[in-house]
Amino acid sequence: MVSLVHAELRKLLGLPTAWIGLVVGLVAAPALAVLNAPAARRAVADGLIRDPSDLGFQDLGIGLLGAMILGVVAVSSEFTPTGDDTPGARQLTATLLAAPRRTRLLAAKAIALSLVVAAQGLVTAVATLALTERMHGALVPPPQPGRVLAAVLYWTLLGLLAWSITLLARNGMITLAVLIVNSTVVSLSYLLTKVTPWAAYLPDIVGAHMFLRGMDVPVEIPPVTAGLVMTAWVAALIAVATLTFHRRDA
Amino acid sequence: MIAIDHLSRPGRLHDVSFEARPGRVTGFLGPNGAGKTSTLRVLLGLDRARDGTALVAGRRYADWPRPLTVVGALLDGSGAHRARSARAHLRWMAASNGLPRSRVDEVLDLVGLSAEAGKRAGRFSLGMSRRLGLAAALLGDPPVLILDEPVNGLDPSGIRWMREFLRSSAGEGRTVLLSSHLMGELAGVADDVVIIDRGRVVASGTVGEVTAGHPTLEDAFLALTAGGTTW
Numbered sequence: 001m002v003s004l005v006h007a008e009l010r011k012l013l014g015l016p017t018a019w020i021g022l023v024v025g026l027v028a029a030p031a032l033a034v035l036n037a038p039a040a041r042r043a044v045a046d047g048l049i050r051d052p053s054d055l056g057f058q059d060l061g062i063g064l065l066g067a068m069i070l071g072v073v074a075v076s077s078e079f080t081p082t083g084d085d086t087p088g089a090r091q092l093t094a095t096l097l098a099a100p101r102r103t104r105l106l107a108a109k110a111i112a113l114s115l116v117v118a119a120q121g122l123v124t125a126v127a128t129l130a131l132t133e134r135m136h137g138a139l140v141p142p143p144q145p146g147r148v149l150a151a152v153l154y155w156t157l158l159g160l161l162a163w164s165i166t167l168l169a170r171n172g173m174i175t176l177a178v179l180i181v182n183s184t185v186v187s188l189s190y191l192l193t194k195v196t197p198w199a200a201y202l203p204d205i206v207g208a209h210m211f212l213r214g215m216d217v218p219v220e221i222p223p224v225t226a227g228l229v230m231t232a233w234v235a236a237l238i239a240v241a242t243l244t245f246h247r248r249d250a
Numbered sequence: 251m252i253a254i255d256h257l258s259r260p261g262r263l264h265d266v267s268f269e270a271r272p273g274r275v276t277g278f279l280g281p282n283g284a285g286k287t288s289t290l291r292v293l294l295g296l297d298r299a300r301d302g303t304a305l306v307a308g309r310r311y312a313d314w315p316r317p318l319t320v321v322g323a324l325l326d327g328s329g330a331h332r333a334r335s336a337r338a339h340l341r342w343m344a345a346s347n348g349l350p351r352s353r354v355d356e357v358l359d360l361v362g363l364s365a366e367a368g369k370r371a372g373r374f375s376l377g378m379s380r381r382l383g384l385a386a387a388l389l390g391d392p393p394v395l396i397l398d399e400p401v402n403g404l405d406p407s408g409i410r411w412m413r414e415f416l417r418s419s420a421g422e423g424r425t426v427l428l429s430s431h432l433m434g435e436l437a438g439v440a441d442d443v444v445i446i447d448r449g450r451v452v453a454s455g456t457v458g459e460v461t462a463g464h465p466t467l468e469d470a471f472l473a474l475t476a477g478g479t480t481w
Contacts, residue, residue, distance in 0.1 A: 089327025
């Protein structure tokens with residue numbers, strides 16, 4: 001198992017697109033924290049921010065794009081045609097020849113992705129929160145370690161969510177389009193919360209309750225409940241994706 | 251040793267059985283679409299059969315803990331992501347089966363790709379991709395080789411090199427199974443022949459046995475598989 005995880009880490013970090021995801025994830029949130037600082041300061045002064053302790057944490061959202069790209073690329077790279085001469089040939093063939101036990105293979109893939117994404121999330125969260133503290137000083141209370149860890153968990157689960165959807169779709173473009181539109185342009189899940197409060201429990205938004213306090217949704221979800229609900233969503237998706245991956249021909 | 255036993259797959263394979271033995275080159279012949287690749291993919295655990303078994307050295311492929319050390323397989327393309335260098339591709343494959351890194355340079359040298367090791371696989375010619383695929387197959391120095399249309403895309407010197415490689419591999423006691431739809435490339439290389447047509451094995455035995463009654467292996471092949479094919 002250790003050698004499989006090692007191989008999957010090598011595979012993931014050997015892809016140029018994975019590095020785009022890594023860099024985007026690492027840079028976007030701290031950059032936003034700096035750019036946003038004057039506006040955020042005014043917002044706090046005007047009382048527009050419900051809970052000032054959310055400040056740095058809110059900026060983390062944009063960096064999640066990096067985690068999603070990593071989750072997508074880890075799977076979509078297996079299904080990309082390897083050459084124009086051989087349209088049916090994909091890396092997946094080599095992967096399954098090297099690791100024919102599919103459950104073990106997927107476990108190794110998921111572990112490798114989680115390690116990379118969690119490390120990315122931790123570095124990003126620490127950097128963003130440190131910058132926020134530096135710029136706002138006493139305006140923002142110092143971040144609690146528990147909330148930082150919760151943010152890293154959210155980050156990792158979102159990477160795995162993108163990973164499992166891509167495994168079901170066998171195509172990275174679809175997943176990426178849906179997740180990017182949903183997380184940056186307009187959140188369908190958020191709009192749905194205007195229709196029914198239950199939409200607050202959808203996988204992409206429920207997790208944010210783990211580390212954000214002043215969210216604008218009709219229901220109050222405690223952090224631990226939020227964590228459990230999101231973990232359950234991701235576990236269920238992974239289970240379905242694993243089952244279909246087992247059944248399908250490669 | 252490869253043992254295919256009563257393999258069936260709806261619409262593709264009908265009760266396919268044959269063996270490939272150590273120290274011999276077994277040619278798996280058939281027209282395009284006859285079921286060669288399908289059989290090999292089931293043998294390698296990539297696709298599923300409805301009935302029957304396909305065993306390598308007595309076990310299903312997926313039951314070998316480090317399969318690259320038992321079977322070397324070459325299928326369509328190189329298997330390398332186009333953004334990855336040849337060396338990077340072989341390194342992750344070696345890592346997955348706990349093989350030493352030094353093995354990567356050895357196999358690159360063996361297939362004559364050392365000079366191109368740092369080049370991205372997406373820029374490889376068809377012939378170079380085949381060589382990279384073969385390098386991957388040889389990583390674990392396996393006693394069994396399974397090659398699907400191995401000379402496709404190779405230039406004449408590459409084809410000659412492949413023939414010599416296959417002969418010497420069998421000479422070292424390896425089991426070599428290769429599929430092909432071309433007769434010329436198999437003449438003089440194969441010891442045993444299995445002919446498949448429309449998902450059924452229509453003949454199998456030594457080259458002499460299958461050719462008996464026909465002037466050449468090609469004539470035997472055409473007589474056994476012609477089945478109304480017109481050009």
